[in-house]
Amino acid sequence: MVLKRRSLQPPVMHPRRRQDITQHNVGTLFNSKDFQNEVAHRLSGAVQIPTIAYDGMDPVGEDPRWDIFYQFSDYLERTFPRVYKALTVETVSTHALLYTWQGWDETLKPMLLMAHSDVVPAGQSATSEWSYPPFSGYYDGEFIWGRGSEDDKSNLIAMLTAVDCLLACDFKPQRTLIVSVGFDEEGGADQSYGARCLADTLLARYGKDSMELIFDEGIAGIEKRFGTDFALPATAEKxxxxxxxxxxxxxxxxxxxxxxxxxxxxxxxxxxxxxxxxxxxxxxxxxxxxxxxxxxxxxxxxxxxxxxxxxxxxxxxxxxxxxxxxxxxxxxxxxxxxxxxxxxxxxxxxxxxxxxxxxxxxxxxxxxxxxxxxxxxxxxxxxxxxxxxxxxxxxxxxxxxxxxxxxxxxxxxxxxxxxxxxxxxxDPSPVSDTDDACFRWLSGTIRGVFGENVVVAPELLSGNTDTRYYWDLSPQIYRMSPWRASHDPRGTRMHTVDERMPVAGLLEMVKFYHEFIRVMDEVRR
Structure with missing residues (x-):
């Protein structure tokens, strides 16, 4: 059976403005060994702080196990001083973080990036099975090892690094960028001290359907299927x-x-x-x-x-x-x-x-x-x-x-x-419309970063993310961790022994967020 392979893909998208940023960051900085090691050590330091969310924890202020998150927020401030100086950084519900990079064009809806700082326990009985201690953050030049290295501190470090690199080039956003960081995504279904409060804060401040799009974590989003590289942003979750x-x-x-x-x-x-x-x-x-x-x-x-x-x-x-x-x-x-x-x-x-x-x-x-x-x-x-x-x-x-x-x-x-x-x-989430301009912008950016031969197709996420609290903020919600799963031949290790993040994948995430912010800054409906 021969099928005509007509193109169902949107065109590749690259930022057009500020080509000096493209040349300096994308062309040179992101390819340097020094930058690779710097970003890897940023993630390594984040992994070393055991921000564990257990099932059945008492509320913040009553359960001392939440106190470790003070140390984590201090670490982020020390690691990204330029971000903390240029952006408005707020704490919500004690340990959730809200970063706002105010754009100069208020007619454009903000874009919202999401991550979470908490991790699942490493399991005392399984500690001896880890190649390196689960909160060592060991970096061997190829992988950053430890609980949370993939889920989800890699996304958080990549987002803040991308913003930091743009700030270093004196980038001034037209569209407001918001980074929302929860701290109890892994804590069990009955806990909602972080993401729910963040969503409520944003809803009260900006209103219903106020975000152009929302982008959160998901599966390692670039996979090879049927001999083809697929990028799989989830447009709904069960x-x-x-x-x-x-x-x-x-x-x-x-x-x-x-x-x-x-x-x-x-x-x-x-x-x-x-x-x-x-x-x-x-x-x-x-x-x-x-x-x-x-x-x-x-x-x-x-x-x-x-x-x-x-x-x-x-x-x-x-x-x-x-x-x-x-x-x-x-x-x-x-x-x-x-x-x-x-x-x-x-x-x-x-x-x-x-x-x-x-x-x-x-x-x-x-x-x-x-x-x-x-x-x-x-x-x-x-x-x-x-x-x-x-x-x-x-x-x-x-x-x-x-x-x-x-x-x-x-x-x-x-x-x-x-x-x-x-x-x-x-109930199952609303389904984001793949015919919407936002999906075209996202798909075009993905193909610009990962190559025009990558096929972008929507996915259904079988698990749940913090986006379950954000449905009223935008009908366009996407969930994907933007790196190639093939960078780790052992496959994803999230929530299990020897969780690790390939540094090559981490750098891809930095590049994606860097370019996605710029593309979204240039487009409008």
Whole structure:
């Protein structure tokens, strides 16, 4: 099957003004070994400060584990004195940072860059497995090693370095630039001391839809797929909900057990959940569909049968089969179900009275929190009726007598209670429009920095970023860490042992932010 590879890509974009900056920074400075080592040591120093965000931390001011962030903000001020002198730097909610580089043309909406300073724990049990101590920030000339080196201190250091380089050339922005730095992105779904307060501050100051675009972290954004380099800015991210299932039954001595203990009953519900996944569906506004079409038209080595499945009008079933055959691809078209935490039982000779399971869901574009709840009710109601459990689902008592179908009102409990509770409910994000000028500007800059042969296509992010608090500030939100994943042959190591950042990738990030700021300064609608 031969396809005409018509160009679906916007033109390459380079800054046109101030070619002296291009010659000095892009042409010379960014290629020098001294600059490479300076930027690497900036990131190394940032990694050495263990700004860990744990699940379940108490609020700032009450939990001393937040105090390490004072040291980190001091480090940034020492490392970037020129930035702190020229920009307005504010602290929000104690440890969040807001940098504002005021532009001289107030008719232009600001552009907003985002990052976060917190990191996940390194894990005491796994410390011995690290090649270098996880907070050493060791730099071997090729990689900066340590927790947070990739996620997300690399983006933060690259952004501030790009601004610093522009300041050194006496660049005066036309468009206001804002850099918003949260400190609890990794801290768990129930924490929002940083990003939420930053978003609220910006919303109160500038108003709804006041930002031209928002750019935040994401996957290592330049990947080779089907023999072709793809840049994959995420234009949407999945929703999120945790569902806790609790089985409660009478206890007793283990010498006279019933047919099923609380744990046994819970195991039955777990099997039901895993045996009945959410259906896969590829709908029109899922960014995955746009990516697949771009890949089918522009990639070098895609198998012909897959191209035909993507582009053919009668091949949707075959395409879904392809997506379902790999768990990474499947996550782009299905609400995921992950049995993550199970608890039950206290003692070997005592029957457990309670057993619980925590199930994590990343909600697909076509679904919602409401859809997830309905799924659980329809799936577990028949089971509860069969075993005569009282079903308390998401705040509503829903048990029906399994013999006659009548709603029970007498409060009796023939077997036990099955309780479903949802926590941290987040619907999927809005989808940014790839036909918008902002996506063309972003795509043109990416191709200008990484090469005109790079194919830019939107991606759906399966996780969640701090952008979940920023939806009201702009309809154009993109999530990508702008460096080539191929710089690390071991692949991305974020959130695991031996996290590291290639210095070549770090320099690419500096160059991208440097050029993106300049391109956005020259364009207008």
């Amino acid at each position: 929703g999120y909900v945790d569902v806790t299932i609790k089985v409660s039954v009478p206890g007793g001595h283990s010498s006279t057990p019933p047919d099923h203990t609380a744990i046994g009953f819970l195991a039955q519900t777990i099997r039901l959940i895993e045996d009945h996944p959410f259906p896969s569906q590829l709908i029109r506004h899922n960014p995955t569909l746009i990516y697949l079409r771009q890949a089918a038209l522009l990639s070098k080595n895609m198998p012909d049968d897959l191209r035909e499945a993507i582009l053919g009008s009668q091949s949707s079933r075959k395409l879904l089969e392809y997506l379902d055959n790999d768990r990474e691809r499947r996550a782009m078209v299905r609400t995921s179900t992950a049995i993550d935490v199970v608890q039950g039982g206290d003692k070997v000779n005592s029957l457990p009275e309670n057993a619980t399971v925590l199930v994590n869901h990343r909600i697909a574009i076509q679904d919602s929190v409401h859809v997830v709840k309905d799924h659980y009710v329809s799936l577990l109601s028949p089971w509860a009726r069969r075993w005569n459990f009282n079903l308390n689902a998401f705040g509503a008592r829903m048990h029906k007598n399994h013999e006659d179908g009548a709603t029970r009102t007498d409060g009796t409990n023939d077997c036990g209670d099955l309780t479903l509770v949802a926590s941290y409910e987040l």
